[in-house]
Amino acid sequence: MSSHILSLPRIFLRSPFVTQKGLVIVAALAPLLAGAALAPLQLKSVSVELPESTRTFTGPGAEVVNNNCLACHSAGMVLQQPPLSKAVWGKIVHKMIATFKAPVAPEDVAPIVDYLAKGRH
Ligand code: HEC
Numbered sequence: 001m002s003s004h005i006l007s008l009p010r011i012f013l014r015s016p017f018v019t020q021k022g023l024v025i026v027a028a029l030a031p032l033l034a035g036a037a038l039a040p041l042q043l044k045s046v047s048v049e050l051p052e053s054t055r056t057f058t059g060p061g062a063e064v065v066n067n068n069c070l071a072c073h074s075a076g077m078v079l080q081q082p083p084l085s086k087a088v089w090g091k092i093v094h095k096m097i098a099t100f101k102a103p104v105a106p107e108d109v110a111p112i113v114d115y116l117a118k119g120r121h
């Protein structure tokens with residue numbers, strides 16, 4: 001089975017129709033619109049490759065970042081930042097906690113900052 005790379009609008013990628021594994025269930029409604037008598041409703045599965053890197057953090061140490069930083073925005077919001085020092089990442093993580101009420105356990109802050117300061121993943 002070949003997989004197709006579809007260029008989908010961002011909003012669609014976040015929709016409940018796209019599962020974690022990137023499986024999109026498409027109901028072929030065309031026959032219905034063309035006339036109910038023409039053909040029965042067909043369901044088909046389409047496999048798509050989603051831009052994984054903008055959905056989760058990867059590599060060593062990514063788990064704690066995935067667990068703490070994806071509740072409110074995509075990983076892209078974080079990954080699109082320029083390379084930043086540990087001090088600056090520390091400020092950003094504390095801003096998430098203090099300003100936006102991100103529920104980050106105190107012991108998770110250092111590993112998150114370490115991971116982010118290592119650059120692109
Ligand atoms: C409770 C919700 C929440 C959580 C959890 C959260 N953030 Fe945010 N984050 C926000 C909001 C709100 C913004 C601002 C979005 C905007 O400006 O449109 C933001 C923006 C950002 C930005 C963009 C730059 C900036 O300073 O505004 C970065 C980088 C970022 N978050 C990193 C993180 C990291 C790293 C974590 C994990 C420790 C995290 N966020 C967890 C709510 C959250």
